[in-house]
Amino acid sequence: MLKRCSGCGVILQTEDDTKAGFVKDLSHELCLDCFNLKNYSKVNSVTIHPGEMPVIKEEALILYVLSINHLSLRLKYRLDRHFPNSPVILVLNHIDTLDSSVNLNKMIQKIRQEANKLQMKFVDIVPISALQNKYIDVLMESMEYHQKNRNVYLVGFQNSGKSLLFKRIANRLAIETTVLSGKKPGLTLADFSIPFHGAKLTDTPGIYLPGSIASFLPFDAYKDLLIESRVKPKIYQLNEQQSLFFGGLCAVSYLEGGFKGIACYASNALEIHRTKYDETYEKFKSQQDTFKHQIKDQKFVKKLFKLNPDIAYELAISDFAMVHLKGKAVIEVYLPDTMRVVLEEALY
Structure with missing residues (x-):
């Protein structure tokens, strides 16, 4: 009979210490990852476990x-x-x-x-x-x-x-x-x-979100970016043709819309740098190594967003930053091509 970890529910196994559920002995109740989390607050820094919407057939x-x-x-x-x-x-x-x-x-x-x-x-x-x-x-x-x-x-x-x-x-x-x-x-x-x-x-197991920061960095490199306490927005008054570098992770460029205030919600650990817009992003590339948080060896792409007048928007970048601004505006985001970026009407 298969035995499951009492901490995460994964099936325990003794064959491969690089895979989920590894234990040295099947008499253990916790897999190695859960044992380290419970006793040393240490987590597996790399492994991502995909999960889908659970199937619940009963009326619940x-x-x-x-x-x-x-x-x-x-x-x-x-x-x-x-x-x-x-x-x-x-x-x-x-x-x-x-x-x-x-x-x-x-x-x-x-x-x-x-x-x-x-x-x-x-x-x-x-x-x-x-x-x-x-x-x-x-x-x-x-x-x-x-x-x-x-x-x-x-x-x-x-x-x-x-x-x-x-x-x-x-x-x-x-x-x-x-x-x-x-x-x-x-x-x-x-x-x-x-x-x-x-x-x-x-x-139930959590639904996996493609494009999350965990897809690009090991846990130890991004854990301080996760927002777990009250965040006060950092307000930037931007002219057209200005950019904000979010560490070495991505850049948000304000191309059109006149002088405008933009609110950024992110962990205090994330460095945000304002600079002049450069359509080649050579400055961003050259400065990546100067930031604590950086993503290298990824294909970066530009994504353009046109904002309608009189609507307050939230631009959510992966799960580490949110940008709030009111249209009319044109915004360009420079980021890894598989990183999640979503534009929706802001709720606050």
């Missing part, structure tokens, strides 16, 4: 956990098509990273309006902070109200905070769970379940 209550850092991807999946018979609660996690000026009620109202246009329905939208253990009780009250004897599933992108939320709920119910959580994406590799009001609550 879905908790769709969306990190504030992934707001630009809020419309990526039509959940009503993946789970046609299941009500969905949208859980907005990591609200502790938002600037104190952000109006959560207005943000929730905008999300409802967007969902209604697509004929999607969230039975509730609950903002929480799993890290700071805030509003978990409010979420559990909503879960109990909408459960109606159904099983409950946690679904979301990698690094959305699902597993930590799962542990917080288990703690509220005085239930012990072995599932581990951490900053590295994709730690949970199998379903974990606990009893929940006559049914069960299940944490």
Whole structure:
């Protein structure tokens, strides 16, 4: 009978120490990666575990956990098509990273309006902070109200905070769970379940997001770029034909739109440098080695975005930076060709 790691759920194996689930002896309960995470706060620095939208065939209550850092991807999946018979609660996690000026009620109202246009329905939208253990009780009250004897599933992108939320709920119910959580994406590799009001609550593996920073750098090189605490925007007043270098990772160039203020949300560890626009980006290439965070040996490409007047936009670059500005404008992003960049209407 196959044995699974009690921390991440991967099948344990003794054959290959470079693959997930390795243990020296099958008597161990934790794979080597989870053992190092639990005892030394050390993670596997390279391996990325792809995960897809879970298949849930039964009528269940879905908790769709969306990190504030992934707001630009809020419309990526039509959940009503993946789970046609299941009500969905949208859980907005990591609200502790938002600037104190952000109006959560207005943000929730905008999300409802967007969902209604697509004929999607969230039975509730609950903002929480799993890290700071805030509003978990409010979420559990909503879960109990909408459960109606159904099983409950946690679904979301990698690094959305699902597993930590799962542990917080288990703690509220005085239930012990072995599932581990951490900053590295994709730690949970199998379903974990606990009893929940006559049914069960299940944490599922996170959905892999192509183009994330983990695809370009080992964990030790990017871990300080992950936004885990309150971020105050850095405001840049830009003229046309000016660029911002985000370390040696990418460049955002402001080409047209007149004098404009641009707000950048990123970890304080990320160096942002303003300079004159150079369409060849030779200056960016020559300065990459001077930045702490840099991506080398990748094909960089230009991506152009035209912004409509009177709309506030968010340009999300992978999972390490967000740029807010109001159109009319033309923006060019210079970045690795497989890095994710998304332009959506800003929610704050």
